[in-house]
Structure formats: C-alpha cells, structure tokens
Amino acid sequence: MAISTSSGGDDAPMSDINTTPLVDVMLVLLIIFLIAVPVVIQTVPIRLPKVAFEPTTTKPENVSLSVIKEADGSCGVYWNLTRVTSDDLLTRAVDKLKKDIEKAGGVQNMNPDDLPEVHIRGDIDVPYKCIGGTIFTMQRAGYPKVGFISEPEPGSISIRRL
Structure with missing residues (x-):
C-alpha cells in the first residue's frame, strides 16, 4: 500500500x-x-442463391411424390396416393419414363424441357435420409429434374418466368 x-x-x-x-x-x-x-472465421467465398417462390407448372407427365414419416418411424413414400416401397418406386419410375419416351417417338425426338419432372412434397418431420433416398431412386431411374414443393411464407413475392 x-x-x-x-x-x-x-x-x-x-x-x-x-x-x-x-x-x-x-x-x-x-x-x-x-x-x-x-x-x-475462415470461410469459402460462395454466393448463395436468392430464394423466391416460383410457381410450378403442373404437367400430367410429372411425377408427384409425397414423403412422410410413418407412425413406426419408417419412411413412407407415396406415388400420388399409392404407398410404394423403394423397389416399387424404382420400377414405376423406370416404366413411366420409358412410356413417356415412347410416346414422344424416342429419345431423339425429346429435348431436356420435354422430360417429366419429379415433384417431392416432404413432411417437415421427415428425416433427411427419407428425402435423400427418394431423390437418389428417382435420379437412378433416369429423371434429371427433381424438385421440391413447399409452402411459401405468408406475404412472400412470387416470380413468374415466361
């Protein structure tokens, strides 16, 4: 002191x-x-996409899938309203794609815009492995366009591409 x-x-x-x-x-x-x-704070410089609600055009040849978590914890995949297993999904997808290509007169008569799309509606409680497995199965069947259907946030702006 x-x-x-x-x-x-x-x-x-x-x-x-x-x-x-x-x-x-x-x-x-x-x-x-x-x-x-x-x-x-080391990051890789990336540009993230600006997310906006984009209305989808529903064509009859598009495949509509719903993926939910069943009561027993397993993944439930529905083709329209019919429940399918992973093997059934692959078989149905390949058969439908073959029919669409035959209807168009062969692969040489199709361009990428003519190919059917897969629209997946995933429940919010579904584990990622269920959605990822469905995407993998549809891409394995030959579908190059796989998208998600979601609900836009209230008041969000929609962008329409012509």
Missing part, C-alpha cells in the same frame, strides 16, 4: 488505483483477439 504525505503531516493511505496492470492485461487480450478472430 502506498502512503502519501500530505501537507498536514499525517500519513494517509493513497486512494488512487494503479491502472497500469489492468491496461497491460487489456492490451494483451486485444492483441490475442485481433490475431485469433481472422483464424477462427
């Missing part, structure tokens, strides 16, 4: 706080944070 001498001659304790150690600690912490923050 520092003792100051006042003009009255009585020794009184000094009431000032020595801030030098506090400032030293703060400067060291500041330097540590200035060095550590750029190391911690």
Whole structure:
C-alpha cells in the first residue's frame, strides 16, 4: 500500500488505483483477439442463391411424390396416393419414363424441357435420409429434374418466368 504525505503531516493511505496492470492485461487480450478472430472465421467465398417462390407448372407427365414419416418411424413414400416401397418406386419410375419416351417417338425426338419432372412434397418431420433416398431412386431411374414443393411464407413475392 502506498502512503502519501500530505501537507498536514499525517500519513494517509493513497486512494488512487494503479491502472497500469489492468491496461497491460487489456492490451494483451486485444492483441490475442485481433490475431485469433481472422483464424477462427475462415470461410469459402460462395454466393448463395436468392430464394423466391416460383410457381410450378403442373404437367400430367410429372411425377408427384409425397414423403412422410410413418407412425413406426419408417419412411413412407407415396406415388400420388399409392404407398410404394423403394423397389416399387424404382420400377414405376423406370416404366413411366420409358412410356413417356415412347410416346414422344424416342429419345431423339425429346429435348431436356420435354422430360417429366419429379415433384417431392416432404413432411417437415421427415428425416433427411427419407428425402435423400427418394431423390437418389428417382435420379437412378433416369429423371434429371427433381424438385421440391413447399409452402411459401405468408406475404412472400412470387416470380413468374415466361
């Protein structure tokens, strides 16, 4: 404790706080944070898409699938209103794609816009493996366009591409 001498001659304790150690600690912490923050925040520069509600055009050749979590915890996949297993889904998808190609007169008469699309409606409680398995099965069957049907947020703006 520092003792100051006042003009009255009585020794009184000094009431000032020595801030030098506090400032030293703060400067060291500041330097540590200035060095550590750029190391911690390392990201790959990417441009994320701007999400907007885009109305889909429903064509009769499109495949409509619904994926839900069943009561027993298993994945339930429905082709329109019919429940299908993974093998049934692959068989139905291949057969439908063959029929659509034959109807068009062969692959040479089709362009990418003529191919049917797969529209998946996934319940919010469905595990990702159910949706991922359905996507994989449909791509394995030969469908290049697989999309999701979702509910837009209230008040969202829709964009229509012509």
